[in-house]
Amino acid sequence: MLCFSLAPTLALAEGEQNQTQSQTGSTTTSTKPASQQSGAVQIPSPESLQLQVKSAVLLEPVSGQVLLNINGDQALPPASMTKMMTEYIVADLVKQGKFKWDEMVTVGENASETIGSRIFLAEGDQHTMEELYIAMAVGSANDATVALAEHVAGSEQAFVKMMNDEAKRMGMKNTHFANSTGLDIADMPEKYKTPGNQETVMSAMDAAILAKYIVTDHPDFARFTSIQTHKFRERDKAPIVNYNWMLEANKNVTNFKKYAYEGLDGLKTGHTSNAGNCFTGTAERNGVRLISVVMGTSSESARFVETRKVLDYGFNNFETKQIIAPKATVPGTETVTVKKAKNTSVPVVSDQAVSFVIPKGTDTSKVQAKVTLSNETLTAPLKQGTKVGTVTYSFKPDGMNQTLEKTVNLITAQDVEKAGWFKLLMRAIGDFFSDLFNGIKNLF
Missing domain, CATH: 3.40.710.10 (DD-peptidase/beta-lactamase superfamily)
Incomplete structure (x- = not known):
């Protein structure tokens, strides 16, 4: 019989037998502050x-x-x-x-x-x-x-x-x-x-x-x-x-x-x-x-x-250790912009907790989060829990050769109401004059 490094097997038979704003489709990566890993179990070879x-x-x-x-x-x-x-x-x-x-x-x-x-x-x-x-x-x-x-x-x-x-x-x-x-x-x-x-x-x-x-x-x-x-x-x-x-x-x-x-x-x-x-x-x-x-x-x-x-x-x-709590905010992507909403800046969170199996005692502060927003334009009204993208958490613990990854949905943290016609009109007028002013400014 041979003694091997680590790998999988099975048998069957018996007996005889950074910052993302409202741009769609964009991604961002944020990293929690790294800290010295200490106290982790030394995994046997x-x-x-x-x-x-x-x-x-x-x-x-x-x-x-x-x-x-x-x-x-x-x-x-x-x-x-x-x-x-x-x-x-x-x-x-x-x-x-x-x-x-x-x-x-x-x-x-x-x-x-x-x-x-x-x-x-x-x-x-x-x-x-x-x-x-x-x-x-x-x-x-x-x-x-x-x-x-x-x-x-x-x-x-x-x-x-x-x-x-x-x-x-x-x-x-x-x-x-x-x-x-x-x-x-x-x-x-x-x-x-x-x-x-x-x-x-x-x-x-x-x-x-x-x-x-x-x-x-x-x-x-x-x-x-x-x-x-x-x-x-x-x-x-x-x-x-x-x-x-x-x-x-x-x-x-x-x-x-x-x-x-x-x-x-x-x-x-x-x-x-x-x-x-x-x-x-x-x-x-x-x-x-x-x-x-x-x-x-x-x-x-x-x-x-x-x-x-x-x-x-x-x-x-x-x-097994929970790395990210449910309904967590992603640094740099706390909100997204929703068109025609009463409040255009809408908070978003992850839809579930993230847990990894890691060496005992491993410090988990060094976790990366990569956000990918949907290509679809978000327009009010929206229900709480509407998917707006995904966030992939990755972590490479000391003592392990693999980088652990899990992707969860990024969702709206609350209902998003549509703004009234008057607010939408005022917003449109404001945007018109803002664009006009910027256009004139760029002439000089």
Whole structure:
């Protein structure tokens, strides 16, 4: 295994698997007074983590900031981490009301013949979508996964198209799905094998992006992913045991307590001979959630050992800090001019707060603001909150190689009333004589 610098990775498969006035379109940059940065945590070097992985990524999902990136754009076999996309699509269709968790799914031939990690479904068996979803999320059951894919799309290949379309929409640039499970094509049932030889691949960065969509669009994800054990059928001799040994709840389980991690509640493990051992994990502490991905580790336990290093790196060294408060005034662009307004100089503010994930203790006084006003002429009346442009805040913290940026809208801070006809007439007369005087003055 190689030890790398910082970069992103993902896995899917299991078991066998200055001053701006009223000119439109103008920009301005203002900088808060710089001050000496002091007290900031010294971020450990990538080498000091000694990560034994093919790739790894650490991402904060709200800002989308990448805090650690080791070969993150390298497309690798993700094994059962592939099922994260299946989980996302199924949960999204239920959320949209197109399917219901309690509706029955009839198992087809493809699902019944799927090998690897499974719950031994027989053709014709019937189970609810929720039962099959739990088997997929907790036990990484390939047969349950295929049954769900066929139920919502008609066939697994039709579902695979949905997976690849979603990957494109999410901006996953180094991903291709060949099936719903993450199995190698050779291990799929002969009759249902994906044509061609383009296997499933996904980069660690893409895995982190997918996980970000899961935790953001489906904040109740842990209802499934944090289940420790689940008895699928009454006749089953033993329950399904979650492959995720790092669940915080495992702190009291003898075999797993040394892996249990504070705040960890998901997401998905993966293993095949080609992929090695992979894990996309997520944990929340003090209101901050982080997503980690490790790919290509040497063993089941190693993927959790390496994940702990990655998450510790994030929680020990970084914090989420509000840089700009909501409804903030931008120095140099406190107002804009609005034509035909009772008061032509109208105050403007940013429409939301700006937060960055930065090294702990970093001084944030050195922030740049670049304003871009709309090309449209502003004419009264205007409602409070009318967008008049944007402001981009940028900041390069000590200890980080990247410059952090976020763009928010610049909006009117109050309603803008239209002036009465008499005021507009007097203003027009004043402007006429002012222009006339300036014209005469320029003759001499």
